[in-house]
Amino acid sequence: MAYFPLRLRAFVVKSGTGNRQLMSANIPAELKYAKSHEWVRVSGDTATVGITDHAQHELTDVVFVELPAVGRKLKAGEACAVVESVKTASDIYSPVSGEVLVANQAIVSNPALVNTDPYGAGWFYKIKLSQPAELGNLLSSADYLKQIGG
């Protein structure tokens, strides 16, 4: 399945009159980011993974999420989840290697959480890191902002 090409562009917001304003993009500083628009929150030797605000904005309405099975062993860069919007299905790539500990059933029951709270309730899965050194390959929030054209 083809990866939905999330258009790389500056994160802009439309005001009510239709004018576009460049505002500071929603890219929390304490997270790490993959080029393919996943974020990682590290806590000891486990990490939580989700997709960025930029990604959910490009997808618009998420209607279905397929998560990796608990216990599955993932390699960094491996397709591990699917997000479906009205129009397309997009692969999510694990930013890190390890074993899936928890899959967030909340976004399976209510896919809209991915749009409304991408860094909070919209998280995808938690993983036990097998190669913590991989975190060094991920982008900082400043680098991710540059990546999306900010």
Place this chain on the structure above:
Amino acid sequence: MIMQRTPLFAAHQRLGAKLIEFGGWEMPLHYSSIRDEHLAVRRAGGLFDISHMGEVSVRGPGALGFLNHTLTNDARKLAVGQGQYTLLCHERGGVIDDLYAYRLGEQDYLLIINASRIDADLAWLERQHASWSKFAPVELRDLSEQTGAVALQGPRVRQFIDACFPGPILGGAAVTKASELKKNEILTTPFEGTAVDIGCTGYTGEDGFEVIAPREVIEPIWNKLLAVGHAWCLQPAGLGARDTLRTEVCYPLYGHELDEQTTPIEAGLGFFVAFDKGDFVGRAVLAEQKANGTTKKCVAFKMTDKSAPPRPHYPIWGTGAEAARLGEVVSGTQSPSLNIGIGLGYVPPEFSRPGTLLEIEIRSRRAPAVIVQKPFYRKGQ
């Protein structure tokens, strides 16, 4: 690839449209979101750029005969100011295009054809025309490059169309105002001095109009409609919503439900094939299918459990231990109005009854579905 752009390209950019390629054209997929625009059309109004579509003028004493020879529906039924949905088929009954044919004058017809089929339709019509003109003169003109169109769809649009097109009525249906047009009627009226055509048709299942006009006035018409319609919550709407809206009412999309290897009978469009008008291209095959049946039939189905939505090309399976692969999905989406996965696909006729259980193969797993009566959604639901 170099994509074509409609007169509204700059307007789409200003509105923040997400642009995609469709049939060689750079078109808006959505402005806000597909779901948002879809629901806006169902509740109030949406305005679509359909300037990429093609327009062909067919005129002369031989026009009616020519159209009845090349199209499946009966154009003799058309009074001046009326249109009909119809199909262009080749000799084996397969569909070259589905289209609207309007009668603008005594011997003056206008065909509205799909953007992706403009070249194919014209090549076919010109070939038929070359052998037809022997009988009575027919003038065939491709107006696509100089003509644009917009579709105004939704329950509130009839309330403000007259404010944008105050008249007078120059031709077509015998009405005094655009808001008096009944389904399938068309009229001609000026917009800032230029004659435009307004047809009461649409592709969404809602009330609405399509405004067909020379390229130069398309942007002023778009701006006027959005400005006047704003008070009625009119929104610009893109091709994404156009697709979800038409899927909910089971309207075919060329390249999905229809193609050159599929006949109108197989697609469930026999209503638009007039067997009693005399001979027409494809008649023999279609009559045989009507009498003896087909090997495939277009069905509508709904997912019955929470699942990913069905999408084109996903395999359709029967149920049970010895389940056979029955066919393929041709259109599918998560329905914004019904919040369930819906789709259209082809299966053998013996598996086509509403209530038949199916399984849709989605990423190598099978999800349960059931065949339902068309349409999924009725206006005002």
